[in-house]
Amino acid sequence: MSATPKSRRRVLVGVSAVAAVSLGIGVAAGSRITSPEDAAAKTGPPKASQITVPVEKKALSSKVVGRGDASFDxxxxxxxxxxxxxxxxxxxxxxxxxxxxxxxxxxxxxxxxxxxxxxxxxxxxxxxxxxxxxxxxxxxxxxxxxxxxxxxxxxxxxxxxxxxxxxxxxxxxxxxxxxxPDKQLTQQVDAAKHQVDAAKKQLRQAESQLKAAKTAHAKDTSVQQGAVDDAEQNLADAQEALGEAKFKAGxxxxxxxxxxxxxxxxxxxxxxxxxxxxxxxxxxxxSGASLVVTLKVDAATAQRLKAGMAAALELDGTTIAAKVLRVAKSGTQYNVVVAPKTLTASQLALLRDANVRVTIPVKSTAGKVLAVPVAALSSGSDGGSRVEVLRNGKVELVPVKVGLTADGFAQVTPAGDATLAEGDQVVVGR
CATH class of the missing domain: 1.10.101.10 (PGBD-like superfamily/PGBD)
Incomplete structure (x- = not known):
């Protein structure tokens, strides 16, 4: 028996539906199949990108920071x-x-x-x-x-x-x-005074006898004159002895x-x-009436410090101006003694026997300078320093002269005809 037109249409519709489902399943399955190359590309590390920071203008200051014990010097x-x-x-x-x-x-x-x-x-x-x-x-x-x-x-x-x-x-x-003075010395003074008095009396007697001889118009008064001369010498000797006795009894x-x-x-x-x-x-x-703070440093740090340098003492939020008093070797280390410039009674009480934070500026720039992180510096083939500057999507190597380094930053000055300005983006990592 041959199929009717209506039954044939049903068969065609069923076959079409099965084909469509099969096609969908195939497409879905095909979308989930990944080649080894695609899989490696998806699981591998991302492509490295450049990390940049802007060039800054800032004042730099190198300093020694440590803790010391306060005591009287x-x-x-x-x-x-x-x-x-x-x-x-x-x-x-x-x-x-x-x-x-x-x-x-x-x-x-x-x-x-x-x-x-x-x-x-x-x-x-x-x-x-x-x-x-x-x-x-x-x-x-x-x-x-x-x-x-x-x-x-x-x-x-x-x-x-x-x-x-x-x-x-x-x-x-x-x-x-x-x-x-010792009693013996004062007794010698008294004895010398008696000798002076006796010599004066002897001189008066000799002078009196000489005067009497002259009044009597004696032809020869040499004996009386000799007595006067001797008495005068005796008095001089006695006075000298008195002076010596008084000197010793000072x-x-x-x-x-x-x-x-x-x-x-x-x-x-x-x-x-x-x-x-x-x-x-x-x-x-x-101990010294003045309070000081002593911190210990190594030899390399001690070489950077000297007496007279400004310093600051910090304790419980209080900052006190000070200066380096001396740097002295103590065993394998060095003692840096820092003295406050002035102290109020309350500051003295606060610092006494305390452990204090000490900051000693060693060197600073004269105002604000171009500065980059130390991590941005690299060395060229000629041994000079340089930075990588990202400009218009491209990296340029800019040679620089490096100045003071402090707190992770370095002072830089573009070398030769190179240019570098505040805000330029320098590469610090990739």
Whole structure:
């Protein structure tokens, strides 16, 4: 039986539908098939791109930054030489309190009712001084007296009566009686005075006898004149001896009544004696009255620093102007001592015994300069420096001269005919 027209149309429609579905499935499957080359292209790293930053105009400053401990400068032990005393060295008063200040020319301690006066000097007080003493310790004393305005006369290495007078003024200024000379010396002065008086009496008698002889019109008065001459010589000798005795009996300076400290004023850190106690060695320790901050640096950093450089101290949000006081080697490192320029009472309290951030500018540019990150610099075949500048989508090599480097930036100046300006994009990475 042959198919009717209607049934044939149904078959054609069914076949067309199956073909269309098959075609869709084929297209979908084909879209999911990836070649090895395409797969590698999709999973590989993206093509490198250039990272650029603009050239800046800024001031650069190279600096040393570190942390240091605050303390009072230069602690020393103060020792009183009591070996020359004839009585036990008992502390009778003037015991300083910790934190008090030792000033030059003032008594820092009292032993057996006598002062121990602090003076600034390098040599210690190693012997008693008196008129006739000579040496470098005498020179140091006279230099000190002169500095204090006490007029020791000619400043040299000889202890004279002018020195004695200046020592008396030193004690008067400190509020004490000047030391008395040895009794034997004062006795010698008294004896010399008697000799002068006797010589004067002898001269008066000789002159009287000569006058009487002349009044009597004696033909020969040579004997009486000789007596006068002898009496005059005796008087001159006696007066010279009196002068020498007075010189030796001038005001002395006992070894136990002065201590020299390298610099004054100083702050008392510790007291080793008490009132009523006996002095035996060190009586106290003292440091500089000025507060300083000390930080440790290596040799390379120390070479960049020197005394007088400006610095800044930072603590709890407070910044204090300071300067480098000294740079000194300490073992394998160096101590950099920084001193504040001025301190208020509250700042002193804040800094005392604190750990402080210290900043010391070492070098800076004179105002704003062209600057690029250090990472933007590279070396050319000639050994010179250059930067890569991105202009109009192309990279140009610009030779530069490099100046100060600080905080990750370098000062640059275009070399030769090259140009470089603020805002130019320099390559720092790819």
């Amino acid at each position: 230069g602690a020393v032990n103060i020792r009183v030489e009591t070996s020359g005393m004839s009585t036990p060295p008992i502390v009778t008063g003037k015991v300083p309190a910790v934190g008090s200040t030792i000033t030059e020319g003032k008594a820092l301690l009292e032993i057996t009712g006598r002062p121990v006066i602090g003076l600034a000097g390098v040599l210690p007080m190693y012997r008693a001084l008196s008129p006739g003493s000579k040496g470098p310790d005498v020179l140091q004393l006279e230099q000190t007296l002169d500095r204090l305005g006490l007029d020791p006369g000619t400043v040299d290495d000889e202890y004279t009566l002018d020195t004695s007078a200046a020592v008396e003024r030193l004690y008067e200024k400190a509020g004490y009686e000047a030391p008395e 005001t002395p300076l006992p070894v136990s009544e002065v201590v020299y400290v390298k610099t004054l004023p100083r702050r008392v850190d510790d007291v080793k004696v008490e009132r009523g106690g006996t002095v035996n060695g060190v009586v106290m320790s003292a």
